[in-house]
Amino acid sequence: MTESSSAVLRSLTGLAFSKGHGTGNDFVLVADPNGEHQINSAAVSVLCDRHQGIGGDGLIRAVRSEHLPEGRELLEAVPEAEWFMDYRNGDGSVSEMCGNGVRVFVHFLLDQGLADLAEGKSLSIGTRAGVKVITRSEDGYAVDMGPWEFIYPDQAAAKATDSVVNAAGLEVPRPALSISMGNPHTVVALAELAELAATGLYEAPEVEPKPVNGTNVEFVVPAEPLVHNGAGHITMRVHERGVGETQSCGTGACAAAVAIRYWAGAGAPDDWRINVPGGTVNVRFFVADDGREHVELSGPATLVARGVIA
Ligand SMILES: N[C@@H](CCC[C@H](N)C(=O)O)C(=O)O
Numbered sequence: 001m002t003e004s005s006s007a008v009l010r011s012l013t014g015l016a017f018s019k020g021h022g023t024g025n026d027f028v029l030v031a032d033p034n035g036e037h038q039i040n041s042a043a044v045s046v047l048c049d050r051h052q053g054i055g056g057d058g059l060i061r062a063v064r065s066e067h068l069p070e071g072r073e074l075l076e077a078v079p080e081a082e083w084f085m086d087y088r089n090g091d092g093s094v095s096e097m098c099g100n101g102v103r104v105f106v107h108f109l110l111d112q113g114l115a116d117l118a119e120g121k122s123l124s125i126g127t128r129a130g131v132k133v134i135t136r137s138e139d140g141y142a143v144d145m146g147p148w149e150f151i152y153p154d155q156a157a158a159k160a161t162d163s164v165v166n167a168a169g170l171e172v173p174r175p176a177l178s179i180s181m182g183n184p185h186t187v188v189a190l191a192e193l194a195e196l197a198a199t200g201l202y203e204a205p206e207v208e209p210k211p212v213n214g215t216n217v218e219f220v221v222p223a224e225p226l227v228h229n230g231a232g233h234i235t236m237r238v239h240e241r242g243v244g245e246t247q248s249c250g251t252g253a254c255a256a257a258v259a260i261r262y263w264a265g266a267g268a269p270d271d272w273r274i275n276v277p278g279g280t281v282n283v284r285f286f287v288a289d290d291g292r293e294h295v296e297l298s299g300p301a302t303l304v305a306r307g308v309i310a
Helices: 003-011 041-048 069-077 099-111 153-159 193-198 250-264
Strands: 016-022 025-031 058-064 083-089 122-127 130-137 140-144 163-166 174-180 184-189 206-208 216-228 231-240 244-246 271-276 279-287 293-299 302-308
Touching: 003 041, 016 099, 025 099, 041 058, 041 083, 058 099, 069 083, 069 122, 069 130, 083 099, 099 122, 099 130, 099 140, 099 250, 099 293, 099 302, 163 184, 174 250, 184 250, 193 216, 193 231, 216 250, 231 250, 250 271, 250 279, 250 293
Parallel strands: 025 058, 083 122, 184 216, 231 271
Antiparallel strands: 016 025, 016 302, 058 083, 122 130, 130 140, 140 293, 163 174, 163 206, 174 184, 216 231, 231 244, 271 279, 279 293
16 A cells, blocks of 8 residues: 555544445445535545455445535525435546436435435435436336436437447447436447457547547447347446446446437337346336436445444
8 A cells, every 4th residue: 555545544534434336336435414524536546446445436425415516506406405426436536427326325325314215205316417316116226317418419310420439359440329418428339249248448448539528438239139028128338437347337328228229219118128247227218297308227226334444
């Protein structure tokens, strides 16, 4: 351990944390109701280090929205969004949204006695991508992720792809489609599972044009046939901005379903199962009360440990 990382850990002595995951996308979770802990990006990367820290794809701080400027702004429109998910990637960078993270966040709030979520009720959680509404579901928790958007709408409409991606193991760059789920995604379809397995994600894929704020990149293989039992089926691997390859990405699963459904055209289903290395998440498209098409993400949330920084 370097001197600076041990100094960072010393400065956090006594901090209580939990460790949790959603389909293998794992997080260090800290309850900071009154916004008293400034966990800077150096501290996040030390805590998320798998060898010299606790280990995690990201760190999630649970803070009351009133204690953050971006939370106070959300409260003006949605006063019930008491809690804010302050999400950081494992390298310390900030991301707008984490789909697996928000389910684990709610599970953590319930475990800590900081919130209630009775059957048939919902919880509104503040995030940097707006307020997300969470309910209980058969597979764990369901999150209304809101509407999706093309990042380059003109190109997407004209050509159905808007960028190209290359990665280790792929012989030629592949066409891709860029989708925003509040955070950026670039989705690439591959023909078969063997090609997906041979794709090297130990370094960031190259994306052209290079997105200014970086991007998460999803490699997906549609099932053959694509639709069975009324749902579309996809297998996905992901390289996450600020992390590397992860076992799962909730916003990535939504972006993958958006892209494959768009490419499949009229008649494509509204229900999707996304198989990732860490399990399965479900994605559903529906028209919400605001008259817009929203994406719902559902899946499990698990807490595995509680501890204190020594
Ligand atoms: N794993 C997350 C996404 C986390 C943020 C992402 N790495 C980014 O920088 O946008 C998910 O489940 O959505």
